[in-house]
Amino acid sequence: MATLKVIRKRIGSIRNTQQITKAMKMVSAAKLRRAQEAVLAARPYAEKMAALLKNLSARVSAEAHPLLTGREEKKTQLLLLTGDRGLCGGYNTNLIRAAEGFLRSHGAGKEISLAVVGRKGVDYFRRRKVEMTERTINIGNRPPEELAAEIAEKMIARFLHGESDAVYILYSRFRSALSQVPTVERLMPVGTGEEEGAAPAIEYLYEPGLEALLASLLPKVVEVGIYRALLEASASEHGARMTAMDSATANAAEMISTLTLQMNRARQASITKELLEVVSTAEALK
Numbered sequence: 287m288a289t290l291k292v293i294r295k296r297i298g299s300i301r302n303t304q305q306i307t308k309a310m311k312m313v314s315a316a317k318l319r320r321a322q323e324a325v326l327a328a329r330p331y332a333e334k335m336a337a338l339l340k341n342l343s344a345r346v347s348a349e350a351h352p353l354l355t356g357r358e359e360k361k362t363q364l365l366l367l368t369g370d371r372g373l374c375g376g377y378n379t380n381l382i383r384a385a386e387g388f389l390r391s392h393g394a395g396k397e398i399s400l401a402v403v404g405r406k407g408v409d410y411f412r413r414r415k416v417e418m419t420e421r422t423i424n425i426g427n428r429p430p431e432e433l434a435a436e437i438a439e440k441m442i443a444r445f446l447h448g449e450s451d452a453v454y455i456l457y458s459r460f461r462s463a464l465s466q467v468p469t470v471e472r473l474m475p476v477g478t479g480e481e482e483g484a485a486p487a488i489e490y491l492y493e494p495g496l497e498a499l500l501a502s503l504l505p506k507v508v509e510v511g512i513y514r515a516l517l518e519a520s521a522s523e524h525g526a527r528m529t530a531m532d533s534a535t536a537n538a539a540e541m542i543s544t545l546t547l548q549m550n551r552a553r554q555a556s557i558t559k560e561l562l563e564v565v566s567t568a569e570a571l572k
Contacts, residue, residue, distance in 0.1 A: 290556065293549040297542055304538035310373065311531035314524045318463060321521035324430075325460055325514075332514045339476065339507055346496050352446055353504040356475045361397045363419070363450035364388055365441065365473070365512070367457040367519045368404030370426055374523055375530035377458065377466060378406040384468040385456055399450065403437065403516075419444070430520070434513035441512075442505055445474045457515040458522035463529055466522035473511055476504050 288296075349355055366385045368378050385400070385407070392398055401420035402408045408421045420440060425433060444450050453474040458466040 288548070288552070290549060290552050293545055293552060297545050297549065300538050300541050300545070304535055304542070307531045307534040307538065311528055311535060314528035314531060318521060318524040318528055321517065321524050322460070325517045325521045328510075328514045328517050332510050335503075335507055335510055339503060342496060342500060342503065346500065350497055351500045351504055353442070353474055353476045353508070354500070357451050359392075359396065359452045361399070361449065361451045362392050363399050363401060363441065363444060363453040364392075365401045365420075365437070365453065365455045366403065366407050367455070367515055368402065368407030368410075369519075369523045370405040370423060372406065373530060374527035375533075377523055377526035378404075378410075380466075380468050381456065381458055382407060382410050384470070388454070388456060388470060401437075401441070403433075425516075430516040431513055434509050434516055438505065438509035438512050441473065442508055450474075455512065455515050457519045458526075460518045460521040460525065463525035466526055469518075471511070471515075473508055476507055 346354075364385065366381065368381050372378065389398060389400070399419045400411065400416060401422075402411060402418050403420075403422040403425055405423040408418070408423055411418060420437075422433070422437070441450075441453050445453055452472060454470055455473050456468065456470050459469040460466055
């Protein structure tokens, strides 16, 4: 059995760790509220933009703009969104596992390239000698709209220059603080969301013409898609970290309780031993 000194030292160490995890939980909870509000505000905007694109694209051919034109996916680009920091449970691990599954399923006989956002993903694939076309870290220090515009510009340029035939984004979709789902969506060619048997689109008059409007709208659609994914990823990371830190705090409290019981038993055994020694000495002196 460990000595009283060792047990007290372990209790003190765990209590210090518990204070850190509790503080991290509170910080993540505060950030989660703001991130969740941003996600809920961005979703309707993205949905309305998709509806507008669907209405526009129903009136033009797929060749009206290069971002609408689909082609055989010989070269695929995957944009992976991970976090810069750890201590968030399986958040980064689940995304990386999903990315590896995507690379295996889409890489057979095809050329596939990887662009990674977030230090955890960059470090993981760099250690495994996986070539990355783009690496972006320290994402928490930059406004999401600025970061989304920069990434969208690079992805669009690669697609228009024929360096990729399709661009997919993999991020964690936020459902709740307890549920974050790795999600793959196609960014390019831009989908119109058309469905068979759908009601005919309402006729609108557009100024300028449809082609000019598409040229302005389609890059914005890609940018908004990346922007929304960044917001979803941020909320998911804060939710995962809050949950992980809550579990760590509860586990620390349980360990402290167990060690306190061991300490009391050890102290009781020590007192009993000392009493027996005193009694034994008194008996020997008679």
